[in-house]
Amino acid sequence: MALDYQPKIVGFLCNWCSYAGADMAGTSRLTYPPNIRIIRVPCSGRVDATLVTKCFQQGADAVLVAGCHPGECHYSEGNYHARRRFTVLRELLSFLGIEKDRLRLEWVSAAEGKKFSQLVSEFSAEIAHLGPRKDNGKAAGGSL
Numbered sequence: 809m810a811l812d813y814q815p816k817i818v819g820f821l822c823n824w825c826s827y828a829g830a831d832m833a834g835t836s837r838l839t840y841p842p843n844i845r846i847i848r849v850p851c852s853g854r855v856d857a858t859l860v861t862k863c864f865q866q867g868a869d870a871v872l873v874a875g876c877h878p879g880e881c882h883y884s885e886g887n888y889h890a891r892r893r894f895t896v897l898r899e900l901l902s903f904l905g906i907e908k909d910r911l912r913l914e915w916v917s918a919a920e921g922k923k924f925s926q927l928v929s930e931f932s933a934e935i936a937h938l939g940p941r942k943d944n945g946k947a948a949g950g951s952l
C-alpha cells in the first residue's frame with residue numbers, strides 16, 4: 809500500500825456537543841488529520857442508514873458519528889437511538905462487503921477538544937491501516 813494513502817472520512821457531528829468539541833480542538837490549536845470532512849447534524853440520532861450508505865456510495869473510506877454523552881442529548885434520547893442504529897448499521901455494512909470498523913460512533917462533549925483531536929487521529933490511522941475499501945465502492949452501489 810502506498811505510504812501516502814489518505815483515507816476519506818466523513819464525520820457527522822451533533823451540533824450541541826461534538827461539533828463544539830471539534831471547534832474547541834480548533835480554538836485550542838490542537839491538530840488532527842485534515843482528511844475528515846465534517847457535517848454538522850442537529851443530533852447523532854439524525855444519522856440514519858441512508859446518510860451512512862450514501863457516504864460509502866460516494867467513495868468515503870469511513871464514517872464517524874459523534875454525539876453528546878449518554879444522558880446529555882439535547883433531544884433526550886437521540887444518542888440512544890444512534891447507539892441502537894449503530895449496531896444494525898455495522899451489520900448492514902458487513903452485508904454490503906464493507907468492514908464494520910469503517911463506521912465508528914463516539915461521544916464527544918463541547919469541552920473535549922483534545923478527545924476529538926485524538927479520536928480523529930486514531931480513527932484516521934486505523935482506516936489508513938485497513939487501506940482502501942476492498943469492494944471499490946461497488947458493494948454500496950457507487951464508484952470511487
Ligand code: FES
Pocket residue numbers: 822823824825826850851852853874875876880881882883886887
Ligand atoms: S443533541 Fe447531541 S447527540 Fe443528540
